[in-house]
Amino acid sequence: MWFKNIRFYTLDLGDTLNIIKDEAKVEELLAKTAFKPCEANEQSSIGFAPMFGSNTQFHFSTGNNHFLKLVEETKLLPSQVVKTQVDEQVEKKELELKRVLNKQEIETVKAAVSNSLLSKAFATRKELLIWFNTQANIVGISASSAKRAESALAMLREAFMSFGAKLLAPKCVVEARMTTWIKENNLPEKFDFGSEVTLKSTDDDGGIIRASKEDLTSQEIAVHLNAGKNVYEIALNYDEAVTFSLTNDLTIKKVKPTDIYLEHNLPNKVEDEIADAQSLLILQGEIFTELCSYIMEIFDCDRT
Template identity: 30%
Template structure:
């Protein structure tokens, strides 16, 4: 199990809950498939996507999986049926069909077609490290991460978290390039996005570009700031870090990934457990390093 994105949150208070209690509370919001007239459902599923267990614990880190199922009913299909129905009514009555009537007809079409619609499943993974006061969600978008946290909060009653970075780190990211302030364990790669500070300021997106070149230096001197930048940390992982401290396009290097290659491929559960233990351990270490690099523990509470 290798996360591809990281949304990092700090637990601001301890949560008094045992693993058994957590699983029992999650079970009250266990995933169930869409009913015939439901567009979507969401609930907790097995991290291994099999079996009944709703949590998996390794070294005190709790792996959770939020499962969502949506019915796929293309708008083009609904609108085509609506157009045919409206045309038929107008031909029979000789009068145009009003907007409200069309909306009613559209809802009737949706209700009739929903039971026949295909379903699509999606999963949002995350883990909690209670001892590190850390919650991590594998999500590229804020909305997806917030849905995960909201469902967890709904299940256990309280989840006192806030983003690990409570303010933009664009000044620090800019300093990595402008002031030669790159941390010793960070290697800058060849991709970045620069933006002028104005609300509608120019945006420069760079790929396969030496970010310490004169061209980039000129953009920075003109007042642009780093919004996101590609990096490698400690020869362990590569990713894009954004000004809100979101981590995207996360990829662990062979130094990490190959550590579990000795586990036979037919032992799927053992490999998943070992990969999660390895991945989550590295993420915790990385998160702790980010706190130091950006002095996050010094932010006002």
């Protein structure tokens, strides 16, 4: 159970902190917003799920770190399939009525077709992990897209009535600072370069360069930077503990713990799968608290 991607937010719980401290109340509120499969005419559904499978709690807390899990279900309804059936139904209706359907009538046909297809559509499910630290006042959502992360925050607000989270707000131009790291071969102390980078021109007509398995301080990369391209995503290693890619909106992608870190910090596996999963979460809480705080420091993020 590992966060493969993560978007960080600052947290201001206010009175909600008292609820978080009451484990029984947290379970009650999460159960009220528990995941339910899509109804026949629903295209998507989202809700909280037990952390470690059926008959386990909806949340796992250790010290100031708290973990929750959301399940999203979405029915696959290709737009081209809908369009084809709508066109067929509209044509049939127009032949019957011997006239062209107006806009409202076409919308009615489209709604009927969509409802019919939804009842037969296949559904896919995805999980979203949520972590927050009530001392560091940080939230992390295991999503690379802003839309999915905001859906998770909306569910937190629905469950707890209030959940004050704001996206990290750097006081510098992130891509400019990351570009300087490579140009000057001068990373923040706890970072090491990975071997992947995405470069993009500042003008709309400029191209995008994606380099993999490259020395980021090489002459090849320098040529593109000197030509006016900036770093929009860069692979990094944090404190020999975790590797990841950092984007210009401070999203963390491709998160992976290093073997050395796991060897030194992860307890030996036991026959209890839940205990093993909890051990992984505890490590992640520690790493993400440090990593997010460090990112906020080096990019001059507002902590309020």
